[in-house]
Amino acid sequence: MSIRERLSGNEATALGMKQINPDVVAAFPITPSTEIPQYFSTFVSNGSVDTEFVAVESEHSAMSACIGAEAAGARAMTATSSNGLALMWEMVNIASSLRLPIVMALVNRAISGPLNIHCDHSDAMGVRDAGWIMLFSENNQEAYDNLIMAHRIAEHKEVLLPLMVCQDGFITSHSIENIELIEDDKVKAFVGKYEPKDYLLNKKNPLSIGPLDLQAYLFEHKAAEADAMRNAKKVILEVADDFEKLTGRKYSFFEEYKLEDAEVAIICMNSTAGTAKATVDELRDKGVKVGLLKLRVFRPFPAEEIANAIAHLKAVAILDRADSLNAVGGVLFQDITSALYVNNKNVKAVNYIYGIGGRDTKMDDLEKVYNDLLEIKDSENKVENPYRYLGLRKED
């Protein structure tokens, strides 16, 4: 029997970390993820975990400590947001290139500046090419479930890549909602013991990690890393199957919500997908054939699977909660439109940049997107101005 609880996204994440009981947690506080190491440090001090908690002096040091711990052979975790991740950037790339399966909880917040503490995905998008597996979570339940699955994916011998679990700052991190928790012993059995093959503290097999890697080798090492990211796709699905057997909750690369017979659909990530579900329900009640594709696995990017899932649509709106400031469109828009092109699928596509700096995204906003799509689908012409804004205040 699962445990019925009510927790915020941060509480659920900290509790998941407690159940995982990693060897090392190194973290530096930053809003809105601060509560995660704060709650976790109380688990450390009251003895309910036997984790070594390293209260570092910066996020750069937090990631460095995780790298050191993981390279030594320990299971390491951290949590951060926004500029914390930006400060880690150097070490974030080193963690993946050294093939260290560190797990991070990223509570998404706008990157400065000017200073803003609220949600958008500009922090995550800044590390989209850094070789980390990136999972996104609609609510507290998914933030928890993704975390419980994280180590099994990251530590798989054909993967060995770090992994981050993203959730929306404040919107889910600080909202109390219902959640189904898994019993401690079942989590422990599911996550399993960490048994790295190669590690620094193994005196029987001395090795060095991260030395000079010049023209003769770096290319091959990067190609191996890219292979690992491709392998992660299979492993993510295998772990999801096992998780479904444990909990009954089904996960894949993405969730298709009333997509099968839809004519038009929205694609987005994290909490806005929940608001979009309510909008789809309302429009379906009026007989409008709309749907949603909620992306969970952003890296590795399931390009072919997405292209196939949306090939039947007449128009699709791709919502990016971070602007790329490139005069073309957001990251998700570019990834999905190229997925369509490469897989020879022709679906009209439009991009909306939304929710920047915590701008609230309401059902009305999403209904407007669906209405735009219904116009686009009936038009003979190419989509005019495909790079749009949603919820941007107009000048009077």
Add this chain to the structure above:
Amino acid sequence: MNNLIEIRWHGRGGQGTKTASLLLAEVAFSTGKYVQGFPEYGPERMGAPLTAYNRISDTPITIHSNIYEPDYVIVVDDTLLDSIDVTEGLKKDGAIIINTTKNKEEITKKIPNYNNIYTIDAKTISIETLGKYFPNTPMLAAVVKVSGIMEEEEFLKNMRQSFNHKFAKKPEVIDGNMKALELALQKIHKL
């Protein structure tokens, strides 16, 4: 989701408004409901206006936006009536609950266009029962009474358990808090 109830709280930093919204989520959760309780975060300062929200439903809630057309509005500090349009978007068949000592004439002058107004003197109740001014306990009882989201007896039973847990280290305050709830259930009245 016809059974969805949406609530908006208006208070000032330091009055326990956020805590009250989280307590309401907890007590509704304990009766088997699906809940959301979330404050709108800003730069947190004592005395600054703040907003908090609840959604309560018999079925899972997926919406993750703020609440613009609440069924109920709760005003924890009546000085906010001068600076904020607290009835904005409030449903006609909903209600507003105000913590105030002001009479009908004074309140209707400030809220001329809304009929379902309830008032409660949470300050007097709080000081009588707790010896200090903690408006959120009586306000919690007021919203349960007006919204009818659960039976009064069930509410009191659940709150007793919740207080037993929350105040395990200072049980002397439990009876006072229970008395504050009971008194608020009696004293809340429609203008």
